[in-house]
Amino acid sequence: NAGVTQTPKFQVLKTGQSMTLQCAQDMNHEYMSWYRQDPGMGLRLIHYSVGAGITDQGEVPNGYNVSRSTTEDFPLRLLSAAPSQTSVYFCASSLLGGTQYFGPGTRLTVL
Amino acid sequence: DAKTTQPPSMDCAEGRAANLPCNHSTISGNEYVYWYRQIHSQGPQYIIHGLKNNETNEMASLIITEDRKSSTLILPHATLRDTAVYYCIPGGGSSASKIIFGSGTRLSIRP
Numbered sequence: 001n002a003g004v005t006q007t008p009k010f011q012v013l014k015t016g017q018s019m020t021l022q023c024a025q026d027m028n029h030e031y032m033s034w035y036r037q038d039p040g041m042g043l044r045l046i047h048y049s050v051g052a053g054i055t056d057q058g059e060v061p062n063g064y065n066v067s068r069s070t071t072e073d074f075p076l077r078l079l080s081a082a083p084s085q086t087s088v089y090f091c092a093s094s095l096l097g098g099t100q101y102f103g104p105g106t107r108l109t110v111l
Numbered sequence: 112d113a114k115t116t117q118p119p120s121m122d123c124a125e126g127r128a129a130n131l132p133c134n135h136s137t138i139s140g141n142e143y144v145y146w147y148r149q150i151h152s153q154g155p156q157y158i159i160h161g162l163k164n165n166e167t168n169e170m171a172s173l174i175i176t177e178d179r180k181s182s183t184l185i186l187p188h189a190t191l192r193d194t195a196v197y198y199c200i201p202g203g204g205s206s207a208s209k210i211i212f213g214s215g216t217r218l219s220i221r222p
Contacts (some may be wrong), residue, residue: 027206033210042198043155058209090154093209097203100210102154103117104136 001026006103013081016018021076023091023104029101030093033058034066036087037066037105042087043090049074050096081110115199115213122219129186131216133199136180143203144175144182149215155198158184161202194220 004082008020029059033048035058045058049068063085065077074093078085116134135144141162143162147155159166159173161182165171172185186193198215202208 035212042196042214043149045209046212047210056209059211081148092154093112097143099145099157099160099203100155102156105152 002106003027004101004103005092006106008087008105009107011105011109013078013108015080015110017025017102019078019081020109021078021089021091023074023076023093023103024072024102025093027093027101028071029093030066030071030096031033031098031099033066033092033100034076035076035090035092036060036085037090038087046076046089078108082111086110115201117197117199117216119208119214120217120219122221123186123189125220125222126188129159129189129193129218129220131184131186131197131199131218133182133184134181135199136202138179138201139184140179142201144173144179144185145200146171146173147198147200147212148193149198150192151194155212160198160203164171189218189220191222194218 004025030051033045034046037043044060047066049055054067089106092100094100114148145160145161146158149155152156159171175182196215
């Protein structure tokens, strides 16, 4: 199993650009989620999903969209990047109620 | 969502036991207590979880009070590699609810 994979590892955007952060898992996990982590801070939940076709907002959803068309993939879209979205983004997956498995992260800088 | 309280930082001498406390007084009856750690900028890593009974695995031991309002993670022989931020998170079981990380405890191991 590859576990949870995230692409890209690093990304630099200009203010106003849009992009999609990819997350995939091969463990047939129902639950997937996105977190952001600012320097020196804890993880904050952006969006999560409990299954294909079902998504919900976390603590800090503004400026981000998600969709879950398959069990394996959970992309995160930045609609119009802002410097405040400079952060490290982590994707995680689990069975419902189970142990969370995290990806290696995407380091995003918005200029 | 159950709230947790952890000390922001702790330190421990190498080779000694590190005892990390967590207060989760609002935990629901069917919620587990999960512990994760994050080393430097990597994705969080699962350590251990429990419901009522004390648990032990190759990484750590988990002591849960009888009223389930608090728990203690024990790293029996701390090494420099155990320097990390440790998170205590109620959740799991059959729950499909979102997983919220708090601020965690930054554990420093001194040589």
